[in-house]
Amino acid sequence: MVRKKGYPEALEKKLRDQRYYREDSNPEFLPKVKAISRTIAHMCFQCGTCTGSCPSAPRSTYRIRQFMRRAVLGLENEALTDPDLWLCTTCYSCTDRCPRDIAPTDVIMAMRNLAFKRDIIPVNFLKTVQAIYSSGHGVPNNDVNRAARERLGLTRDPPTTHMYPEYIKGIQTILNHYNLKANADRIVKEREG
């Protein structure tokens, strides 16, 4: 990987532009992103169809094309610490339209997976994990809804883990296998005390 070319200072400065490899390029980043996303991220030719299709782009500084470039250039820190990483709604419009058949959405997902390994994650994601760990549901039932269900001729609790809590143990075993609950609890506690 090209890091420094020994050109005059003005040219070095230009090369530090994010169109090129930089000091902090990590050559391991792209393979990691590709392995997790299972998409051909290196094939991106920066046409911008992705950003042009993105509902988050017009109302923020989030640019999916920029994240694609960061993947190719190995700009790991820049990608994983950018708060815009979490503005993708995963609508898959970019993936739907990408002329190179890349899945930029899955590149974002892979980068989020890598960010989580560094404890970089918005707390609301972890609260969903906690809810599922205790009830099996990300959006659990409540008393108003139980009464309504009864009125509609449904069981007060749906025939899911809510009605059969004996199934929750299996879910907890899966989440514990990946140490996810412990990590979620730890990070939420660090952030919120």
Place this chain on the structure above:
Amino acid sequence: MSEAKHKFAFYLGCIAPNRYPGCEAASIKAMKKLGVELVPLKGASCCPAPGAFGSIDLNVFYAMAARNLVLAEQMKMDIALLCNGCYKSIWEVNHKLKHNQDLKDGVNEVLKEIDMEFKGTINVYHTAELLYNDKFIGVQKVRDSVTNPLKGARIAVHYGCHLMKPHKDREFEKESMLNTEHPTWMEELVSALGATPVEYRNKMQCCGAGSGVRGYDIVHSLDITNEKLINLKEVKVDALTDICPFCQLQFDRGQIEIQEKFGVTYGLPVLHYAELLGLAQGMSPQDLGLDLHGISCEPFLQKVL
């Protein structure tokens, strides 16, 4: 009623049973009239939420979705579900595990701890797909089942994202369902109920809720929703219909939040297609729990009942 022609394990997800139970009740009753029996999928959990779980660790996402799939495999039944987000998790993980031995092996290693094994023996369908595909039901049968045509109602469709996108990966039998730029198959289903389907600007845009954005940056998320509501207001519709309870939550409860945060009021009733179908087949608004909606469905109901 003759015996059901098709039987499916009914995967509920979270928001339909726990926030809009009318979607669940209407799906079971309406589909039964159309010869499709939806059988409870005991012990199912959250799909899990593709954005939230996928963002944290895709391996956990695969394993959790696989557990739900195995429950249906054990019943020897295909899955039917009523939510786009669930479709993304359940259909896509089923598809991925069937076609990638390494992923399947990884998932089965975890499932072994809970005495389960993903075999890849079933298929997954969205109820909207069952309604549209004449192999199962088809538009004509839907039309024939209508006893209370929703005449005079102008209804716009929100397709949502995760049922159809990315179309390159999808395997719908009906080719019209692979059109993600300007699909009209849901409009056909709306017409079948006697209502007038209405086109609007940027119909295929996301609702804005997905992948934790609603929890991460609510104003950003609602701004996307608001853009759709502006476009819908332009064409003066009586209701918006969706096939995803999470989109429904974003448009329905979201309108209340938009009013609080942006000071704009739309009062646009938002109904899952199952709820519309229930109404058109003669179910009452009470049977459908429409009073649980954040935005009153009254103006729309006055028009069609």
